[in-house]
Amino acid sequence: MADKPSKALVLYGDGLARFVEPSHAHLHSLASKAACGFLSLPIAPPSESEEERIVREFAVLIDANQDYLSGIGEHTTELKWEEKSPFQTISDRFMGLKAALITTNSRLKSFGDKLGFATLQLNELIETSDSLSGSPIDVVASELLKLLGLQRGKMEEVSQFDLVLVHIGAGEKTNDDKGKAVAHDLEYINALVRVILQMAQPATEVGSRLHLSVVLSYGQVLEADNSNLSVLISIDEKSSDLSALFPRQSYTMKGETPRNDVRHHCPMLISQWQYAVTRKDMAETFSFKDFKEHGGYLTIPADRFLHEVAFKLWKAPKYGA
Template identity: 70%
Template sequence: MADRASKAVVFYGDGLARFIDPSHTHLHSLASHGCSGFLSLPNAPPSEREDDRIVREVAVLLDSHQAYLNKIEELECWKTSLVQTISDRFMGMRAALITNNSSLKLFGGKLGFTTFQLNELIETSDDTLSGLSLDVVASGLLKLLGFEGGKIMEASRFDLVFVHIGAGEKMNVEKDKAFANDTEYINALLGGILQIAQPGSEVGLRLHLSVVMSYGYVMEADQSNLSILIPKDDKNSNLSKLFPRQSYTMEGENPRNDVRHYCPMLISQWQYAVTRKDMAETFSFKDFEKWGGNLVIPADRFLHEVAFKLWKAPKYGA
């Protein structure tokens, strides 16, 4: 735990986990220096639209799935001030959500996030990721958190900046190419942030960095290739009845009734002198499965862990 409250940047690559390759050196560097693992998700509803999936999975990541269900069902509490904001839930935490998805912007606004598109943040008329200078974007993100010129300013607008990129938002190009471009953009932007937040620097001592990459829409074929279940062969059949349930399938003392055991989100976190270092060397499912120090946790616990690092939650999981 840091001796002062941290600030946090979360990069969320929506549907981009499949497109990570050896050329994405900054992603792999983060994994090799930080602590990595999996975030498990619930199963998708039948015949879910892509736009609904985008909002639902972010809602789970923000532990706001019930608010999302209220929105879908158009309950009165969604239309009024009864929805708990991020500030209400986490000791006054000020949070920004940066996304080009209009549905996600609306949902984030209801949760108390200040929402931006990237072009609004950087004050440019170019609405494509490639049109924004990486140095300008990285500096702009850190400025929102009170870091400028490698120094800590006296005041800041936000404690947390959540950056959503992906899900094929560039519809004027081939979808796989859009995903690949977005993955490269996150890799390059991450490199820009790491360059500023050098270990031991003022920014490096106060910045908590998380990168989350999801698989987006998943198919049945992914169940065997990307499963997080302990293989049956690893269990002693004579002791199978005594084999404990994996903790990500539990909520307190009660089993979670809706857990997807494949295609989890991949997560790597780093803060100088604060986070643990595991033995993972690449940002990949196989490396996280074998060497990841965070193992598997439910995705709805993620924000609580980050809030703890920002001194906005009394303890992890609270």
């Protein structure tokens, strides 16, 4: 735990996990110095559309699934936020947390507005920037940190936000364009990670105060994904002498109650890094296989993610409470 509250930047690659390649060197570099693992998701409702999935999985990630469920039609999954009264805001839930959501998805923006996020778009950061030099990705990275009060290598006394969550995904693209869009989105995250790690060098004020999370999900999931991308420990992986003593894995529980809707395959992949605050595990690549074999976080429910981040920001009394 740091001796001062951190500022959090979350890069959320929606539906991009299965497309990570060896060429995405900066994602792999982050994983090699970060704490890595999985965020388990609930089983998707039947006949869920891609638009519905995007909002629902985001809602789970920020532990607002009950708000999501209260904002859909009684007998349909059609989103009807405009007909609902305001939800409990993220500021109310996390001790005055000031949060921004950056997304181009209109339904996600509407949901974020209801939850008290300030909603922005990446192109707005470039348009409002006073920087006269650097590539667009350099400008965006600098502006993201500026929103958190991290400027010119220093931490400002007052910042606009405590948490900035950037949603990047290809959900709005047509099928014809989706392949190109996925490649562009993943390369964009890879490039952002490169610039942010350069700005947050160890032993600098930015490095010691910035809590960086990169979360990649699998998007829409087929049953065929079950066998190769399962977080369950198989019989072969258990010691035969101790197999009878294997406990129920904690991500399948909520308090003392079993979670009955856990999807054991295709979890979100997560790497978290903050200099001298997060631990380093043995993972070397941003991949399902490496995280399963060497990740230090193992598997936690996705709805606990924001609680852990808020704890690092001094906006929650205890992670997991």
